[in-house]
Amino acid sequence: MIEEAAAVSDPELRRERYRKISAAAAEDPAQIYTYQPARFSAVRDWVRGLDATDNVNNLRLNNFPYFYSLSKS
Amino acid sequence: MKRFSLLLAAVLAALPAAADAPGMRNKGSFIQLTTRSWFTFDPAAAFDAVSFIVTGNVYEPLITFKNVDDPEALMPFLASQVPSVANGLLSKDGLRYRFPIREGVKFHSGDPLTPEDVRYSLLRFMLHDIEGGPSALLLRPVLGVYSTRGEDGKIALDFEKAAAAVRVDGDSVVVRLAAPDKTFLKALASLPIVVSKPWSIAHGEWDGTAGSWERFNDRPLEKSYYHDHANGTAPFRVESADAESGSLLLKRHDAYWRAAASLEEVRLRVVPSKALRLWMLENGDADGSYFEDRDFSEAKDLDGVRVVEQPFYASLGEVLFFGFQVDAASPRIGSGKLDGKGISPDFFSNPDVRKGFAAALDYEGYLKRGLGMRGRRAPGPVPELFLPGQAPAATVFDLKAAERHFKKAFGGALWEKGFSLTLAYSPSNASRVVLANLMKAGLEKVNPKFRIEIQRLPSAEIYEEAEAGRLPLFIAGTTPTIRTLTRSRSAFCTARATTRRRSATRTRSSTR
Numbered sequence: 227m228i229e230e231a232a233a234v235s236d237p238e239l240r241r242e243r244y245r246k247i248s249a250a251a252a253e254d255p256a257q258i259y260t261y262q263p264a265r266f267s268a269v270r271d272w273v274r275g276l277d278a279t280d281n282v283n284n285l286r287l288n289n290f291p292y293f294y295s296l297s298k299s
Numbered sequence: 300m301k302r303f304s305l306l307l308a309a310v311l312a313a314l315p316a317a318a319d320a321p322g323m324r325n326k327g328s329f330i331q332l333t334t335r336s337w338f339t340f341d342p343a344a345a346f347d348a349v350s351f352i353v354t355g356n357v358y359e360p361l362i363t364f365k366n367v368d369d370p371e372a373l374m375p376f377l378a379s380q381v382p383s384v385a386n387g388l389l390s391k392d393g394l395r396y397r398f399p400i401r402e403g404v405k406f407h408s409g410d411p412l413t414p415e416d417v418r419y420s421l422l423r424f425m426l427h428d429i430e431g432g433p434s435a436l437l438l439r440p441v442l443g444v445y446s447t448r449g450e451d452g453k454i455a456l457d458f459e460k461a462a463a464a465v466r467v468d469g470d471s472v473v474v475r476l477a478a479p480d481k482t483f484l485k486a487l488a489s490l491p492i493v494v495s496k497p498w499s500i501a502h503g504e505w506d507g508t509a510g511s512w513e514r515f516n517d518r519p520l521e522k523s524y525y526h527d528h529a530n531g532t533a534p535f536r537v538e539s540a541d542a543e544s545g546s547l548l549l550k551r552h553d554a555y556w557r558a559a560a561s562l563e564e565v566r567l568r569v570v571p572s573k574a575l576r577l578w579m580l581e582n583g584d585a586d587g588s589y590f591e592d593r594d595f596s597e598a599k600d601l602d603g604v605r606v607v608e609q610p611f612y613a614s615l616g617e618v619l620f621f622g623f624q625v626d627a628a629s630p631r632i633g634s635g636k637l638d639g640k641g642i643s644p645d646f647f648s649n650p651d652v653r654k655g656f657a658a659a660l661d662y663e664g665y666l667k668r669g670l671g672m673r674g675r676r677a678p679g680p681v682p683e684l685f686l687p688g689q690a691p692a693a694t695v696f697d698l699k700a701a702e703r704h705f706k707k708a709f710g711g712a713l714w715e716k717g718f719s720l721t722l723a724y725s726p727s728n729a730s731r732v733v734l735a736n737l738m739k740a741g742l743e744k745v746n747p748k749f750r751i752e753i754q755r756l757p758s759a760e761i762y763e764e765a766e767a768g769r770l771p772l773f774i775a776g777t778t779p780t781i782r783t784l785t786r787s788r789s790a791f792c793t794a795r796a797t798t799r800r801r802s803a804t805r806t807r808s809s810t811r
Contacts, residue, residue, distance in 0.1 A: 232440075233479045235393075237371070239479060244686050248679040252693040256649050258619035259692065260734065261674030262682060263592040265614065266599075267607045270390055270586050272320035275561075276607055281674045285778075291331060291587060293356050293549070294534040297561035298326050298586065299319055 232251050267291070315586035322583045322603065327563030332570045332579060332588035332669045335727045335758055340537065341525035342420075342492040343427040343434070347758070348776075350444050352567065356549060357407075358491040358531035361398055361417065370685055373488050377532065378472075379414065380731040381484065387665060393479030399471045404556040406495045407529070414467045417772045419496040419507050421474065422466045426505075426512050431766040435625065441465065443477030447516055454516060457507040457793050491533065498530050500604075536561040547570025571727070573597075580604055584635035593671035615677050615777040617669075617734050619656070619722075621647035629769040631721035631754070637709060639716040639748060642771060645718070652713070655704035656772075657694040659741035664696075669733035701745045717748020724774040731774045738772075 227250075231243035232290055278295035319326065333547040337350040345354040365372040373381045378398035382388035388397040404412035404716040421437065428434040428447040435445045441455070441464050449455035464475050476483060500506050505515045521525050529537040534557075535549035551560050568585070572575050573594060579585040581601040589596050599606045611668050625644045633641025647653055666674050678689040688790050706714045722738060724731040741753040756764065764770050 232482055233393075235479075235481065237481075239729060241686055241688070245689055247691070248681050248686060250690050251678045252418060252690070253652050255694060257621060257678035257680070258657050258660060258714060259615055260618065260660075260662060261616045262677045263614055263616045264595075264673040264675070265506070265592060266590070266595055267603055267609070267611045268580060268588055268590055268598040268601075269607075270320075270323070271603050271605045272323040272350055273586055273605070276605075279708065289784070291352070292328060293331075293562055293565045294560045296533060298323060298329065299763060 268299075274299055324583060326371060327561075329562050329565045329587070330585045331565060331567050332585045333545070333567060334569065334576075334589055336542050336551060337547070338567050338759055338762075339523070339526050340529045340540070341520065341523045342494065342531075343525070344432050344520055344523065346431075346433045347762075348371045353529070353537070353547065353549075354531075355491050356535045356565070357529045357537060358535045359493055359535050360488055360491045361493065362488050364488050370431045370485060370776050373484055375401070376499075377404060377417065377493055380490045386539075394476050396474045396476070396483070397468070397471050398474070401556065402470075405554045406498065407552055408495060408498050409554070410497060412493070412495075412532055414470060414472050416496050416565075417467050417493055418467050418474045419499070420493045421604060422461060422507070423494065423499070423515075424490065425461060426458075426493050427515055428517055428525075430517055436490065440478075440480040440486060441474060442481040443522070454513055458512055460804050462509070491531070492533060494525070495530055499524075502528065507606070523587045532556065535565060540764050573729075591730060591739055592673045593669065593730055594600050595671065595673055595790055614681055615680070616674060617774055618727070618776060618777045619660075619734070619738065620770075620773050621653060621656075621766070622763070622768065622773075623648050624768065625771045626768040629771070631723070631769060633719045635717060637712055637718065640719055640734065642718045642720050646718070647772065649708050651708035654694075655701045655708065655745070656738070656742070658697045658701035658704065659738070659745050661696045661737045661741055662692075662694075664730050664737050665730075665734055669730035671736075693698040696741070698745050700743065701741070705745060705749075706771075714746065717750065719750040719752070720771045720773045721754050721766065722774070723754045723756050723761060723770050725757050725761045727740075727758055728776055731776075732772055773801045 227247055231247060234240040234243055261275055267276060274297045275295040314526065332351070333349055335349060337353050338347050338442070339345055340353050340357070342354045342358045345351060357426055359377050361376060361378040362373050363376045364370065365374040376379055377400065380386060380388055380399055382396045382398060384391055389395070400412065400414045400417055406412065416632060425434050425438050425441065426447060428438070434447070438444050438447065444456065446452060447456040449797050466473055496507060505512060506525050527540060527542065534555050534636055537554050538548040538550040540547045545568065549565040551563050553559055570579065571589070576585070576588045576590065577597060581604060583603070595606065598604060623645065627635050627644045632644060632646070633682050635644065637639050637786045664674065666672060675683070677691045678692055681689070722735050724735050726732070741752060742751055744751040761773055762773065765773060782793045
């Protein structure tokens with residue numbers, strides 16, 4: 227089911243397959259999922275570049291800084 | 300007039316920059332606080348949030364996400380183009396991806412980046428395959444397997460197959476997938492893993508040949524030279540590091556292929572005490588700090604501190620992981636039998652047991668007491684960001700439902716005899732204590748013969764123990780390390796493979 231879903235080209239059809247898989251996983255939990263947290267970053271007010279959304283090198287999704295984007299002034 | 304101008308320029312140069320904020324220290328230096336140290340610098344093994352701070356700022360991926368809010372949009376990075384059918388770099392059958400490698404990129408060591416480095420890095424990432432590590436993220440799409448080893452733990456991968464799937468062609472690297480896979484590019488975009496082949500070999504790492512790769516497969520982390528040394532292409536290089544004290548100094552890579560970073564250096568400091576981190580930030584002794592979500596109200600009221608709220612990104616938050624097949628000698632399963640004094644090693648292979656546990660957890664109590672009301676119920680293994688429109692979480696706190704499931708499990712023997720097991724968590728996030736205690740309280744309410752002992756273990760030990768199959772139940776913070784479905788699929792697959800050795804540990808993700 228999972229392998230088949232990965233091969234589906236149409237993004238919406240692919241998502242639909244994954245929704246079914248996710249529902250099956252919720253029905254028979256392989257782990258217990260709790261809450262997606264509301265994350266935040268805390269920096270001094272002299273830090274610039276925290277709002278950069280490009281070239282993030284994947285890190286903001288982990289809530290950790292990509293220091294290349296940051297500066298102080 | 301000229302003399303006056305020179306004088307004015309000299310006076311201005313002597314003044315502090317007018318725009319700089321009061322209290323700011325050392326403009327070129329950034330101090331980031333965290334709650335624990337990193338596990339490893341090895342980009343083929345790094346799989347936790349703090350290690351990612353290092354690898355994500357020191358190493359780079361072939362392609363990356365254009366915008367953090369959009370997991371669908373990709374942009375070139377060390378590859379000069381993102382392959383697509385339209386640009387002719389992806390074959391029409393969806394199997395062959397060509398990555399032209401960017402010219403003019405230099406490693407921290409000064410060596411130029413070559414296509415052979417990229418090929419080596421991709422193979423190294425797959426073939427090193429630390430148990431519970433990230434290699435499956437590429438092994439699965441490229442070679443169609445989740446591990447280089449079989450069920451018996453012995454090598455099961457044909458090197459020639461891997462070598463043929465990733466090859467250099469002129470100024471490009473060509474990767475051939477086992478089957479069409481729309482998530483492959485997103486997996487690559489989340490992996491800053493490109494290392495220098497000559498530098499690796501010079502420091503005793505894998506030489507890239509068929510004859511030696513098995514020696515580097517599933518090594519203990521500390522055996523890798525990359526564990527505490529680094530040489531990437533990213534804007535910062537590791538100047539000095541002390542994992543024991545959690546002190547790390549990154550220096551700017553001045554020969555960086557884009558404009559050099561504004562910051563000259565970044566210092567990472569481990570400060571477990573929340574009170575101290577709040578104080579250091581307010582006092583200007585740090586520029587940024589990690590806090591738990593529950594600390595929001597305290598952080599937002601600090602003078603001179605800015606908090607930036609983020610949408611519900613990829614994190615699944617804290618997850619309770621079941622060990623489907625626990626080492627029979629593990630002290631955490633008591634007698635190892637379903638006799639009221641322990642559990643059988645395959646206890647959690649029983650779906651009614653899992654459903655009973657899931658129904659005995661007070662989710663809203665956790666939101667209130669563990670997260671300070673700052674969270675949204677996770678719909679399942681795939682975060683909402685990647686899969687919008689999922690049905691709300693099916694499991695609710697319902698002690699009667701838990702009782703029904705437990706009565707069904709093991710033909711009623713579980714209900715009659717009870718059980719005893721140990722739930723482990725790492726203390727780097729305080730919300731885990733709340734979660735562990737709510738799980739214990741719920742189960743003990745359902746049946747006083749259900750006994751949970753709570754054990755606090757350092758993060759590194761949690762993973763060592765999980766990988767050794769010695770944890771029946773543990774809590775870990777989970778951010779699917781790829782912001783694609785691949786990781787969750789991998790986790791889901793392996794978690795379902797109840798007979799598989801150490802299955803639960805394969806769900807390991809980014810964690811605090």
